[in-house]
Amino acid sequence: MAKNVIVAQSGGPSPVINSSLRGIIEAARAFPGTFGTVYAGWHGIEGVLKEELLDLSAQDADEVALLRYTPAAGSIGTCRYKLKDKQTEDFDRVIEIMKAHDIGYFFYIGGNDSMDTCNKVSKLAQERGLDLVAVGVPKTIDNDVGDSEFKLIDHTPGYGSVARYWMAMVQNANEENGGSSPADPVLVMQAMGRKIGYIPAAARLADPNREMPLQIYMTESKVSAEQLLDNVNEQLKRDGRCIVVVSEGFEVGDIGERKDSFGHTQFSAAKITAGQKVVNLLNDNGLPVGGAARGQVPGTDQRMASIYASIVDLDEAYKVGQKAVEIAASGENGWMATILRRPGFIYNVDFDKVPLEQVANSERMFPDTWLSPNKIDVTDEFLAYAQPLIGEDWPSVPLVHGRQRYTRFKSIFAEKKLPAYLPQAARK
Amino acid sequence: MAKNVIVAQSGGPSPVINSSLRGIIEAARAFPGTFGTVYAGWHGIEGVLKEELLDLSAQDADEVALLRYTPAAGSIGTCRYKLKDKQTEDFDRVIEIMKAHDIGYFFYIGGNDSMDTCNKVSKLAQERGLDLVAVGVPKTIDNDVGDSEFKLIDHTPGYGSVARYWMAMVQNANEENGGSSPADPVLVMQAMGRKIGYIPAAARLADPNREMPLQIYMTESKVSAEQLLDNVNEQLKRDGRCIVVVSEGFEVGDIGERKDSFGHTQFSAAKITAGQKVVNLLNDNGLPVGGAARGQVPGTDQRMASIYASIVDLDEAYKVGQKAVEIAASGENGWMATILRRPGFIYNVDFDKVPLEQVANSERMFPDTWLSPNKIDVTDEFLAYAQPLIGEDWPSVPLVHGRQRYTRFKSIFAEKKLPAYLPQAARK
Numbered sequence: 001m002a003k004n005v006i007v008a009q010s011g012g013p014s015p016v017i018n019s020s021l022r023g024i025i026e027a028a029r030a031f032p033g034t035f036g037t038v039y040a041g042w043h044g045i046e047g048v049l050k051e052e053l054l055d056l057s058a059q060d061a062d063e064v065a066l067l068r069y070t071p072a073a074g075s076i077g078t079c080r081y082k083l084k085d086k087q088t089e090d091f092d093r094v095i096e097i098m099k100a101h102d103i104g105y106f107f108y109i110g111g112n113d114s115m116d117t118c119n120k121v122s123k124l125a126q127e128r129g130l131d132l133v134a135v136g137v138p139k140t141i142d143n144d145v146g147d148s149e150f151k152l153i154d155h156t157p158g159y160g161s162v163a164r165y166w167m168a169m170v171q172n173a174n175e176e177n178g179g180s181s182p183a184d185p186v187l188v189m190q191a192m193g194r195k196i197g198y199i200p201a202a203a204r205l206a207d208p209n210r211e212m213p214l215q216i217y218m219t220e221s222k223v224s225a226e227q228l229l230d231n232v233n234e235q236l237k238r239d240g241r242c243i244v245v246v247s248e249g250f251e252v253g254d255i256g257e258r259k260d261s262f263g264h265t266q267f268s269a270a271k272i273t274a275g276q277k278v279v280n281l282l283n284d285n286g287l288p289v290g291g292a293a294r295g296q297v298p299g300t301d302q303r304m305a306s307i308y309a310s311i312v313d314l315d316e317a318y319k320v321g322q323k324a325v326e327i328a329a330s331g332e333n334g335w336m337a338t339i340l341r342r343p344g345f346i347y348n349v350d351f352d353k354v355p356l357e358q359v360a361n362s363e364r365m366f367p368d369t370w371l372s373p374n375k376i377d378v379t380d381e382f383l384a385y386a387q388p389l390i391g392e393d394w395p396s397v398p399l400v401h402g403r404q405r406y407t408r409f410k411s412i413f414a415e416k417k418l419p420a421y422l423p424q425a426a427r428k
Numbered sequence: 429m430a431k432n433v434i435v436a437q438s439g440g441p442s443p444v445i446n447s448s449l450r451g452i453i454e455a456a457r458a459f460p461g462t463f464g465t466v467y468a469g470w471h472g473i474e475g476v477l478k479e480e481l482l483d484l485s486a487q488d489a490d491e492v493a494l495l496r497y498t499p500a501a502g503s504i505g506t507c508r509y510k511l512k513d514k515q516t517e518d519f520d521r522v523i524e525i526m527k528a529h530d531i532g533y534f535f536y537i538g539g540n541d542s543m544d545t546c547n548k549v550s551k552l553a554q555e556r557g558l559d560l561v562a563v564g565v566p567k568t569i570d571n572d573v574g575d576s577e578f579k580l581i582d583h584t585p586g587y588g589s590v591a592r593y594w595m596a597m598v599q600n601a602n603e604e605n606g607g608s609s610p611a612d613p614v615l616v617m618q619a620m621g622r623k624i625g626y627i628p629a630a631a632r633l634a635d636p637n638r639e640m641p642l643q644i645y646m647t648e649s650k651v652s653a654e655q656l657l658d659n660v661n662e663q664l665k666r667d668g669r670c671i672v673v674v675s676e677g678f679e680v681g682d683i684g685e686r687k688d689s690f691g692h693t694q695f696s697a698a699k700i701t702a703g704q705k706v707v708n709l710l711n712d713n714g715l716p717v718g719g720a721a722r723g724q725v726p727g728t729d730q731r732m733a734s735i736y737a738s739i740v741d742l743d744e745a746y747k748v749g750q751k752a753v754e755i756a757a758s759g760e761n762g763w764m765a766t767i768l769r770r771p772g773f774i775y776n777v778d779f780d781k782v783p784l785e786q787v788a789n790s791e792r793m794f795p796d797t798w799l800s801p802n803k804i805d806v807t808d809e810f811l812a813y814a815q816p817l818i819g820e821d822w823p824s825v826p827l828v829h830g831r832q833r834y835t836r837f838k839s840i841f842a843e844k845k846l847p848a849y850l851p852q853a854a855r856k
């Protein structure tokens with residue numbers, strides 16, 4: 001008999017996270033004997049714990065289809081709530097919810113941490129005699145899910161779109177900086193990606209033939225503030241202008257850092273940003289040409305701008321969602337749906353599965369060989385990897401009254417069957 | 429006999445500044461007996477002073493047509509160089525250049541200051557017996573050219589596109605903020621427009637029915653930091669989240685300001701931004717809900733993103749350029765081409781002319797009656813004014829290899845005929 005489904009999202013959203021969600025919803029309909037009602041955890045696992053389950057099966061089919069063009073996570077919500085091992089009450093509650101709502105399938109859309117959580121929920125369910133199939137669906141703009149060898153996953157849905165964003169952003173910045181250089185010779189732009197530089201690296205897609213005065217500062221390059229100053233000032237003497245893309249996690253040497261009470265560097269909610277620090281460093285030191293450095297921090301724009309979504313990424317994110325459903329329909333437990341690139345000249349991928357356990361225990365780095373010897377550029381090998389991910393066309397984001405027409409779900413929730421519950425980590 | 433043409437741009441660019449340039453180049457071809465070679469001052473009046481005159485008549489017609497989709501000012505450059513009254517050597521030099529290159533027509537694309545300069549050049553030319561026709565072409569994203577009564581100009585080319593940018597940005601922010609509110613309940617976005625709030629006001633176009641938890645802080649609203657704190661915290665208690673759009677010129681009360689050596693508040697090249705100050709204010713005070721405020725500063729993205737250009741704005745910018753040529757062809761001197769809105773229900777405009785003198789001596793404000801009584805919103809009257817400017821469709825920005833295909837002019841310059849010259853304001 002058909003069992004019900006819970007799908008939940010975790011962590012920062014992407015322009016294509018909803019395409020995976022759509023893939024799951026629409027694919028589940030193709031197996032009516034297997035899958036019953038599809039619920040979303042409203043704001044991820046927090047909604048599961050609170051028994052806030054949005055009924056996705058009751059939504060209009062066109063609104064579901066519009067998830068293709070709807071960016072970020074407003075439709076079902078996401079959260080940063082972590083299910084840590086010691087939160088045994090939370091795990092118990094998840095199992096209770098699954099039982100109360102006759103859930104047989106759990107799809108968790110997220111990054112490495114989420115794959116770990118998905119794996120734990122799956123194992124715990126088995127221990128408790130609950131016949132639950134848990135499948136992970138990879139998502140992160142940082143491209144840091146999986147392994148450095150690209151055997152578990154070639155690239156994560158979400159990355160192609162943020163890469164396309166940076167391609168367009170740097171092209172535009174080149175028009176801006178080229179036009180305005182007498183007054184604004186340096187344009188500093190801060191990219192997301194705290195530890196891993198796939199996002200700032202994508203700036204090079206704007207200029208594969210290296211005709212722009214573009215410098216890229218990835219966290220892992222470990223370039224010093226002094227070297228950055230020298231690099232930019234040399235470029236200014238040579239070209240009169242410079243475009244600087246800096247990772248939000250880039251350490252700008254000795255100009256002072258701010259940490260939170262746990263000793264972690266603060267980023268988007270910080271008192272100052274890496275981008276601003278670079279602007280201040282350049283201006284305090286004095287430029288060798290007229291004008292001043294200016295900076296910008298696009299922030300969440302790079303993960304919420306639907307028009308910059310890559311259609312390759314949108315299609316792949318959808319199919320990864322479909323693949324997760326196919327895996328679940330086969331009854332196999334403990335897998336993550338994945339994208340594997342076929343070898344050879346022609347870009348093509350297979351939608352496959354890898355064990356959650358392996359993904360949960362892996363870590364991806366930016367390959368050393370893809371960082372140029374000068375530490376402020378990437379190699380052509382990286383470009384060959386990234387270029388196919390951005391696609392050739394604009395997505396057809398629908399406009400109504402000139403405004404982007406995004407999915408609007410009706411507020412139809414599953415009836416609550418259990419007592420109210422306060423998630424463990426939210427307690428005082 | 430045909431006389432040659434100089435066109436020059438001044439100040440910050442826009443996504444449609446090149447459409448006006450294209451309008452001028454293409455219209456001039458329609459009057460072959462009147463207009464000879466069309467030159468651009470390379471980086472505006474600085475290029476005129478330095479005798480750096482890019483030959484636009486020698487460029488490929490397709491590259492000229494691609495100016496429609498090419499944002500910012502990379503094609504012919506702009507500058508912030510001001511021709512002040514006391515810089516008499518500069519004015520003399522401009523006249524010498526005009527004589528040396530047989531210039532009969534001068535088109536100056538810019539804001540109020542530029543219309544004043546254009547007017548002065550025109551008068552001086554007459555005094556020196558030079559038969560020069562000078563025509564101003566309005567451009568500014570701030571919509572601050574002309575008068576508060578909208579008699580000289582209804583709206584400036586450039587504004588509709590940045591308005592469309594903010595419509596899209598706030599729609600996307602609503603998906604992002606709605607989805608991520610458990611961890612990121614406040615998203616602060618800084619808009620351009622230092623003194624005048626047309627740009628942040630356009631955020632309301634994203635949500636004309638006022639369904640989003642959106643607050644708009646324009647410089648002229650004079651809302652205090654305390655009031656801002658109260659407003660945001662009340663919204664958080666009510667809705668659990670809040671989207672804040674703040675002008676870069678908004679004064680965030682008592683949390684400290686940074687001025688440059690002239691006493692002017694520093695903006696994009698400043699040590700800290702208004703947006704960052706608002707984020708810090710909220711986080712230092714503590715939010716009434718979980719999570720932290722995060723901020724972003726899109727900066728020049730709002731004036732360089734071709735895909736957010738309004739097709740209405742693109743068309744009008746082009747026609748304003750054409751109109752300027754039509755005015756010049758009639759031999760009349762001292763006018764600015766303008767856009768006047770016809771009265772009545774149906775949005776329609778006339779391309780007309782107004783005296784440069786009047787524009788140079790006028791100042792536009794954001795009408796008091798368009799700011800809501802609560803000071804953090806705009807009225808429906810403003811929406812009725814702004815809605816037609818953003819258009820109904822995406823522009824068809826061409827992609828090649830997935831990259832935006834922008835105009836690339838060949839480096840063909842007029843032969844220099846005069847001794848080298850160092851612009852007055854650039855001298856030590």
